[in-house]
Amino acid sequence: MIESRKEDHVKICLNEDVKAHYNYWDDIRFIHHALPEIDFSEIDTRAEVLGKKLSSPIIISAITGGYTKAETINRNLAKAASDLEIGFGVGSQRAGLEDVGLAKTYSVVKDYDIPLVIGNIGAPQLISQHDTEPLDEEKIKEAFNMIDADVLAVHLNYLQEVVQPEGNVNAKGCLAALNQLALRYPIIAKETGSGISRKTAMDLKSAHVIGIDVGGLGGTSFSAVEVYRAKEKEDILKERIGRTFWNWGIPTPVSVIEANVGLNVIATGGIRNGVDVARALVLGASSAGMAGALLKAATLVPEKVIEQLEGVIHELKVTMFLVGAQNISLLENAEVVITGRTRDWMEQMGGH
Numbered sequence: 001m002i003e004s005r006k007e008d009h010v011k012i013c014l015n016e017d018v019k020a021h022y023n024y025w026d027d028i029r030f031i032h033h034a035l036p037e038i039d040f041s042e043i044d045t046r047a048e049v050l051g052k053k054l055s056s057p058i059i060i061s062a063i064t065g066g067y068t069k070a071e072t073i074n075r076n077l078a079k080a081a082s083d084l085e086i087g088f089g090v091g092s093q094r095a096g097l098e099d100v101g102l103a104k105t106y107s108v109v110k111d112y113d114i115p116l117v118i119g120n121i122g123a124p125q126l127i128s129q130h131d132t133e134p135l136d137e138e139k140i141k142e143a144f145n146m147i148d149a150d151v152l153a154v155h156l157n158y159l160q161e162v163v164q165p166e167g168n169v170n171a172k173g174c175l176a177a178l179n180q181l182a183l184r185y186p187i188i189a190k191e192t193g194s195g196i197s198r199k200t201a202m203d204l205k206s207a208h209v210i211g212i213d214v215g216g217l218g219g220t221s222f223s224a225v226e227v228y229r230a231k232e233k234e235d236i237l238k239e240r241i242g243r244t245f246w247n248w249g250i251p252t253p254v255s256v257i258e259a260n261v262g263l264n265v266i267a268t269g270g271i272r273n274g275v276d277v278a279r280a281l282v283l284g285a286s287s288a289g290m291a292g293a294l295l296k297a298a299t300l301v302p303e304k305v306i307e308q309l310e311g312v313i314h315e316l317k318v319t320m321f322l323v324g325a326q327n328i329s330l331l332e333n334a335e336v337v338i339t340g341r342t343r344d345w346m347e348q349m350g351g352h
């Protein structure tokens with residue numbers, strides 16, 4: 001069941017239109033410096049993220065695991081993360097925890113030396129659902145050991161759960177369960193496309209997570225993904241709900257500002273290129289996460305993923321050059337103008 005769901009997600013994201021209809025990153029514009037006064041060859045993109053040293057502030061976000069072909073995707077992504085010395089998160093490990101035979105589709109990651117490895121479980125798995133018990137201590141340890149994870153991401157994906165035909169919709173007690181877990185392990189909370197508000201960020205901070213991946217609106221829409229799955233299953237109601245909530249959520253750039261409560265913030269959701277990565281850092285993120293934009297290359301060979309990411313890193317450097325920032329801390333202070341819908345959002349969210 002889970003196995004086929006994870007495969008459906010990849011297939012749908014590869015073949016259908018699943019993007020939110022507005023990319024908010026375009027609303028953030030850098031002030032160009034006609035006299036950068038730096039040598040391009042001396043630009044330094046190194047950054048520290050969640051206590052780990054990365055060559056660039058980029059994380060390959062959770063995509064997959066748990067079905068046969070996912071092993072190739074994870075291997076291609078892991079090799080790229082290792083060669084480029086950036087972060088890497090596997091997809092939900094639920095399938096690998098339920099069926100040891102599938103654990104190797106994630107544990108291929110252990111064949112590579114990656115500076116930051118992020119595990120992944122779902123918040124719904126932390127609490128009792130109608131048919132399942134919460135993950136116990138052994139399973140949590142297993143999730144870490146399966147990939148030698150430095151950190152475990154707990155994804156908050158309630159939009160997806162409520163839209164998908166077989167979703168877990170009991171969210172009662174989630175924060176308390178997260179708190180229990182985060183007191184014992186390094187945990188980050190991660191949305192998957194609907195963003196994190198200031199209130200949620202404060203709650204997460206009180207629950208002792210060490211970081212927040214805002215997973216905001218503007219890139220892959222899981223509500224959109226579920227439209228195609230519901231259609232296939234001839235579930236008219238879920239298809240309708242999926243369409244209605246296609247563009248639901250807090251735009252990623254807005255969420256980066258909202259979630260800045262003194263924890264490590266990862267900006268995922270609609271990141272397409274190195275300018276978007278730079279935009280995320282200016283708004284206060286420590287790094288930017290990419291999923292959808294890497295998916296096609298991830299199904300091919302590691303070289304394709306590397307080519308794609310080298311392009312992103314080069315664009316980041318070009319942006320740094322044109323704003324006269326030789327390193328990441330100088331980039332963080334670059335000047336931007338915020339326009340369009342993102343500006344409206346920021347003004348009305350109270351300018352946190």
Ligand SMILES: Cc1cc2nc3c(=O)[nH]c(=O)nc-3n(C[C@H](O)[C@H](O)[C@H](O)COP(=O)(O)O)c2cc1C
Pocket residue numbers: 009010013061062063064090091092120153155190191192193215218219220268269270271289290291292293295
């Ligand atoms: C095919 C696919 C599968 C995903 N599976 C997971 C998952 O298992 N766990 C998770 O936390 N996020 C998952 N995500 C969400 C991404 O990590 C990310 O938050 C989201 O896609 C927004 O980033 P993007 O706009 O760059 O795609 C998945 C994304 C894609 C495209």
